[in-house]
Every structure is written in C-alpha cells, then in structure tokens.
Amino acid sequence: MNKTYYDKVHSWGRIWCVASLLFFLSIPLAIGLHFGVTPRADVVGKGIASIAFFFATGIVEVVAYSPLLGAGGTYLSFVTGNIMNLKMPCALNAMENAKVKANTEEGEVITTIAISASIIVTTLVIAIFVILFAINPSFSETMRSDTFAPAFQQVTYTIFGSLAATYFVKHWKISIFPIAAITLILVFAGNLAIGVLIPVGVVLSMLGAHVMYKMKLV
C-alpha cells in the first residue's frame, strides 16, 4: 500500500520525537557524569512535584494545538517549545499569506515550512545574542534597561494584536463573543494564567461559533 504524505510525516515525526526524547534526557545525565555527581531523588522528586501542573498543561497543549499546527508542525513545535509566542503565530501568519487552510495538505506543507524557518532563525538568534550578552554585559544591561524592557514585556501583545487584525476582520461575527467572554472572566478572576485562559477561550469560541453555525449566522 502506498504511504500518503501524512503517513510519512508521522513516521519521520515519531523517529525524531523519540530521538529528541532520548537526547534531551541524556543532557542532565551527561552533566551529572561530567561533574561526577549523583542527583538526589528526593530533591528532584520535590522539584517535579511542585511543577506537576505543567504535566496537565502538556496534555492540554498536545490535544488543543496539534490540529492547528498540522502534523509536521506539531512534531517540530513540541521539540523546540515556545509554541504560543512563536510557532503558532508563525503558522497562522503563513497560512493567511499563502491563502491555505489548516487541516489540508497545502496547510500542512506551509505550516511545516514556516515553523522550520522559525526554529532555525530563533535558534541562531538566541545563540548570537546570548554570546553577545555574555561577552559584553553592558549590551545585556541595555536590553534589560528601562528603555527596551517594556517593549519586550509587551511583545506577546504585539504578536497577537497583529494576528487579531487579520483574523477578527475576516471572522468578526464569531470573534465578538469569545473576546467579550474572556474579558468578563478576567474582570472577576484577573490573575488566571494564560495556560488556563487559552483552553477556556478556545472552547467558548468554538461553542459560540457552533451555535451561530446551527442558526445559519455564519
């Protein structure tokens, strides 16, 4: 039987994923061997226990983001992280520009290319800037100064503002309800983490859109 492109992506993705898993686990192992120390299980266990909620977030992220990122995009994104602030906006922007839809083979190709390009550039930019910061501490102080720090503090909003301009204009009918609902929720529970707000926003938005679809409003 001929393998489809999707089948191939899943085969490659699984191999890379397992290789990544083993490679990433070998890093702390190698650090321990290099320094000749054995980590204390109770200290590691206590540390993991206090961030156990990240496991729940991890499960939600896989289920919620993978249909939007595409197969190749998901394998790549979860290996490199920074999904919400980098990979997802890249994928959305690239699909809009190429005028292709998520969950089509064209969408799959475009998101994979966009996310790959983002990974390479991000990895290299981080490397260059960390080296620059390390060599010249005054440069890092400038970037963290009162002049530039507020801009980096707001970078997420500039990303999602740009995306909103495209998506909300195109789908304004189904946009009003989720924005109003999320803002209202935040008025009463303002310190809800973004990791909670995203699944809530997605579910509310899909419910609202489903009702409007059934009422033939969209």
Add this chain to the structure above:
Amino acid sequence: MFSDFKSDGFMFLLILAVIVFVCAQALFFMSKAWKRGKELGITTDKLKNAVTSSAIFSFAPAVGIAVTVITLSVALGYVLPWIRLTVIGAIQYETTAAIAALESAGLSGGISAEVTDPQMFTEIAWVMTLGSILPLVLIPIILKKIQKGVSDVASKNSKWMDVMTGAAFIGLIAAFIGKGLAGVGSKSEPIIGDGAGVLSLAALVSSIGFMLIFTLLNKKLKKNWIDALAMPLSMVLAMVVVILINQFVPEIAAIEWRY
C-alpha cells in the same frame, strides 16, 4: 565570565550539539515539505514567502528569549538556560521551573541566587528537563489518532470544520487580547507593564492598526513582500510605539488598571 563550572567547555559542547540537532530536524522537515509543496503545485513564491515571513517574524521574540536566558544566568550560568530555552522550553515555563528547582534544592533566593554546587546544578537540570518532557512521550502515541479524527470530521463536513478551526484560532487570540485588556500583573514582583494598562493596550491597538494599514496597502499595491513583512513589521513598529510612550510620557505609561 566562562570560568565557572556552569559555563565550562563541556557545557558549551552540549549546547552546540543541541543547536546542530534542532537545526538538522528543522531542515529535514523543511526539505520534505518543500518537495511535497512543489508536487502539490504551490508556487515557489508562496513557499519562499512562508520562510521569509517566519524568519523575520521570529527575530524579535528570539531576542526576548535570549534576554530570559540572561535573567536565568545569574543562578544557572549561561548554558543551561540556553539549552532549556532552545528545546521544549518556553519563557513562562522555564522561569517557573527554575524557581521550583532552586527551591527544592534548598536555595531560597529564587533566580537571583547563584548555584555553586555541581550536584545541585545537576538536580536542577533534571527537574527542568523532566518537568517539560511529557508532550514528547505523548505525541508519538496519540498525534496520528488526533489528526485522523480531525481529518475524518473535516471530510464529512468541511464548512463546519472551517468555522470550527477559525473559531479555535480566534479563541486562542482572544485569550491574549483579554489578558492585555483585563489581566492582572504579578503580585510577587511589581513590574511596570505586566498588568493590563496603557502599555498593553498601546501594544494591542498599535499592532492591530499597523497590520490593518499593511493589509490595505497590499490590496492597493499587490506586492508579495508586503504580505511577508506585514506581521513582523507591525509587531516591531508596535514595540517602538511602546518604547516611545514609555520614554516620553512615563507617568501615562505607568498607568495600569489591573496591577
């Protein structure tokens, strides 16, 4: 600078291996997708546009990530945060994980206390790694099933699926917009601009405004480069607006209605 054990030659070898691994994986998938894109009849212009746009877009957030590496470097040296933020890590996760790991190792000073014990350093590396690894275990097992389910639904009712996919994206964007409009800032660290206020609103409104201007410009001029640059440029220009407000009217910039 690089004399302490946390940033020794071995640690640099590790980050070099990570960079090579991550870039190799991205290049592998990109070449396969590119080939498939050509088979599907997607024009080279569109494929190149996806690369250019993503590459330019990624620059500013990547600098933001590098700044996070520096923030964590006081406690952990340069290399471990650098590794963690190159693989799996995300800004929000790594800082929280680092603090949890430091506390479990018995350091109460958070990310401003330097780790001087190699054993403690190794334990922190384990906590940060194990805390984020679950998606890599789940994805090879469940991703194909999830995607098959989605594609089955899509083939049965494509219009409904289009509406639902659009709605999912909008829900996701709405979460961030809502946070910028009404989210409360950090209680433990009083940072200007982390709660909803003038700066978050300025960032949202100006990036939306710039993006709309570029969209209108593209409708008139019909140039490919506008498509590719619209989002990264809107983002950077909005960051400039934030810097200008903060520089010239700091008392207004400091206004937060949710602090």
